[in-house]
Amino acid sequence: xxxxxxxxxxxxxxxxxxxxxxxxxxxxxxxxxxxxxxxxxxxxxxxxxxxxxxxxxxxxxxxxxxxxxxxxxxxxxxxxxxxxxxxxxxxxxxxxxxxxxxxxxxxxxxxxxxxxxxxxxxxxxxxxxxxxxxxxxxxxxxxxxxxxxxxxxxxxxxxxxxxxxxxxxxxxxxxxxxxxxxxxxxxxxxxxxxxxxxxxxxxxxxxxxxxxxxxxxxxxxxxxxxxxxxxxxxxxxxxxxxxxxxxxxxxxxxxxxxxxxxxxxxxxxxxxxxxxxxxxxxxxxxxxxxxxxxxxxxxxxxxxxxxxxxxxxxxxxxxxxxxxxxxxxxxxxxxxxxxxxxxxxxxxxxxxxxxxxxxxxxxxxxxxxxxxxxxxxxxxxxxxxxxxxxxxxxxxxxxxxxxxxxxxxxxxxxxxxxxxxxxxxxxxxxxxxxxxxxxxxxxxxxxxxxxxxxxxxxxxxxxxxxxxxxxxxxxxxxxxxxxxxxxxxxxxxxxxxxxxxxxxxxxxxxxxxxxxxxxxxxxxxxxxxxxxxxxxxxxxxxxxxxxxxxxxxxxxxxxxxxxxxxxxxxxxxxxxxxxxxxxxxxxxxxxxxxxxxxxxxxxxxxxxxxxxxxxxxxxxx
Amino acid sequence: xxxxxxxxxxxxxxxxxxxxxxxxxxxxxxxxxxxxxxxxxxxxxxxxxxxxxxxxxxxxxxxxxxxxxxxxxxxxxxxxxxxxx
Numbered sequence: 290x291x292x293x294x295x296x297x298x299x300x301x302x303x304x305x306x307x308x309x310x311x312x313x314x315x316x317x318x319x320x321x322x323x324x325x326x327x328x329x330x331x332x333x334x335x336x337x338x339x340x341x342x343x344x345x346x347x348x349x350x351x352x353x354x355x356x357x358x359x360x361x362x363x364x365x366x367x368x369x370x371x372x373x374x375x376x377x378x379x380x381x382x383x384x385x386x387x388x389x390x391x392x393x394x395x396x397x398x399x400x401x402x403x404x405x406x407x408x409x410x411x412x413x414x415x416x417x418x419x420x421x422x423x424x425x426x427x428x429x430x431x432x433x434x435x436x437x438x439x440x441x442x443x444x445x446x447x448x449x450x451x452x453x454x455x456x457x458x459x460x461x462x463x464x465x466x467x468x469x470x471x472x473x474x475x476x477x478x479x480x481x482x483x484x485x486x487x488x489x490x491x492x493x494x495x496x497x498x499x500x501x502x503x504x505x506x507x508x509x510x511x512x513x514x515x516x517x518x519x520x521x522x523x524x525x526x527x528x529x530x531x532x533x534x535x536x537x538x539x540x541x542x543x544x545x546x547x548x549x550x551x552x553x554x555x556x557x558x559x560x561x562x563x564x565x566x567x568x569x570x571x572x573x574x575x576x577x578x579x580x581x582x583x584x585x586x587x588x589x590x591x592x593x594x595x596x597x598x599x600x601x602x603x604x605x606x607x608x609x610x611x612x613x614x615x616x617x618x619x620x621x622x623x624x625x626x627x628x629x630x631x632x633x634x635x636x637x638x639x640x641x642x643x644x645x646x647x648x649x650x651x652x653x654x655x656x657x658x659x660x661x662x663x664x665x666x667x668x669x670x671x672x673x674x675x676x677x678x679x680x681x682x683x684x685x686x687x688x689x690x691x692x693x694x695x696x697x698x699x700x701x702x703x704x705x706x707x708x709x710x711x712x713x714x715x716x717x718x719x720x721x722x723x724x725x726x727x728x729x730x731x732x733x734x735x736x737x738x739x740x741x742x743x744x745x746x747x748x749x750x751x752x753x754x755x756x757x758x759x760x761x762x763x764x765x766x767x768x769x770x771x772x773x774x775x776x777x778x779x780x781x782x783x784x785x786x787x788x789x790x791x792x793x794x795x796x797x798x799x800x801x802x803x804x805x806x807x808x809x810x811x812x813x814x815x816x817x818x819x820x821x822x823x824x825x826x827x828x829x830x831x832x833x834x835x836x837x838x839x840x841x842x843x844x845x846x847x848x849x850x851x852x853x854x855x856x857x858x859x860x861x862x863x864x865x866x867x868x869x870x871x872x873x874x875x876x877x878x879x880x881x882x883x884x885x886x887x888x889x890x891x892x893x894x895x896x897x898x899x900x901x902x903x904x905x906x907x908x909x910x
Numbered sequence: 911x912x913x914x915x916x917x918x919x920x921x922x923x924x925x926x927x928x929x930x931x932x933x934x935x936x937x938x939x940x941x942x943x944x945x946x947x948x949x950x951x952x953x954x955x956x957x958x959x960x961x962x963x964x965x966x967x968x969x970x971x972x973x974x975x976x977x978x979x980x981x982x983x984x985x986x987x988x989x990x991x992x993x994x995x
Contacts (some may be wrong), residue, residue, distance in 0.1 A: 317994075319931075320915050362993055376991070424921070450938070565964070603952055727970075757973070793927075795927050795931065800930060800931060800934045801927065801930030801931075801933075801934070801957070802930075803967075822963035823958035823959060823961075823962050824958050824962035824964075826925055826926055826961060826964075827925075827964050828922075828925060830926075830994070831925070831926040833957065833958030833961050833962070834958075835958060839954070841957060841958045843926060843930075843957060843958065843961075845927070851922050851925045851927075852922075852925070892915065894931065896957040896958065897956075898956070899937070
């Protein structure tokens, strides 16, 4: 009996809380893929019993209903007309599913993605800068006047002075823009015709693109402050994000003939305008507000405490460069820089939090980043620790904020201060008026941040360092499929399940050929017979091998694992290779498959089983 | 002989499982169906060869159908490609 598509679609809609509860809908060859707003309204049992729904499961934030080839599209059309949901591509469904992650993760992830690749550069610079500046501040040594200092200072601060360029290139890669255009945007933002951002306090020129139409007292339409973005991170990332989106859009819409010159030209020009007239003013506005707010806050202990907590957030925004102005003002009016201990407390707390991560983590990669980053933070350069470690895991960052707040409060009560500005953390000893009290402040802020981080931060499940070295396990000898052409030895170690039990309707139905599933206990795949590799999927999760008597075997590792794009799969053979039975042809990371929420069942199918008269499948046939 | 030109829009391309369904569709007909991508070609009835073509999103494939039921077959394959890839 033919399926009543409309009835099926109606019943699905009824059991997921109606069209209003559907964020988006798409379908693939066999499944209706839905993203649901409120999963509480989904009646899973009833859904499974809807006539036409062969099965359902949830993965990656999607509710997937198995309906079947040829029918799913018809049910889908009816579903759209019933629910009024708009058709979405699979990409959009995936994006909507990603959107269900907490907001702060979605906002922070790109920052981490941009920063991790550039960490070596800023860790090197951060450490060197801390050491060189500390040496220069040692009284009586006179190092600051030597040519060595001038040279080392230049070497050390290169990565920071040109940070926007490095960030822009990395961001262009992450956001899918052309990295050279990204470099241009980064360079433009610190162009030598602009006043260096660090010297903003000395004044700078302004361009007025549209004359002098004042919007507010301090802002004129089309006003561009001739001020570089040295040391800035967020405005650069926003500019490159905009650039990448614009570039992609233009590539799609500009006719190919003129694409090569129209697209880059338009991309750079529009990005420049948007950056300097919109993104720039917003940030300089923010800077002014932060500066005024910070100056007010530190005038009393409670405010200092709040400042100690917020300080790292202003580092993230790239607003901390303006603080030199406050410090200079304090020295001029009171002769004592009471801002420095607060900044030191905040920075040293980030050091404590980062060190805690470095000590507690088992992942060698994390350790290798966290330890040097924390050293740099102890010397007062916190960017590597904040961007590379603490903010990626978030909890250490919060631990650092709390430590900084307490430390700043103590410092304000004790009333200690510095006789100069420019250094914090350990080099701060060279300028502080009371070394003992300063030690207490650092110990409190760093110690609290360290303790809180150690307690509340847990490393994500330790990933297997590398896919299990293959030869440690012996190849299976049991045949899982046999036909008149020969036997097919199990390509994986583990429990053999029947084809019908494979957790995927298409494989289970047998349309791709007869075979078995193996729930693997080791992440290794062996050649099932002597033969030739006829295909290795680009996404590395499937290998096809042609063997004796023209048997064609497909070994597909996991279900839906094509979505992992090869991450976690390491085939050791290539198309055209000759393989011997029992030879290792792939290793894969079971933990990664589990993390991506896919079953790791190894599907073994004789794809041309129709060509043989008798095909037997089982644990040992 | 009938010929179909088709550009794959599915973001995952013709990977293992959908390729299998395509093979299944091809096996319903007696005509010889050959898939061309660039300078490579294969028989659409052979799953492993088809996967070996590594057809990705944006790739254009050319399908040649030759045999007694080539009209019906070409129409069915074309409809199937449009719907699933």
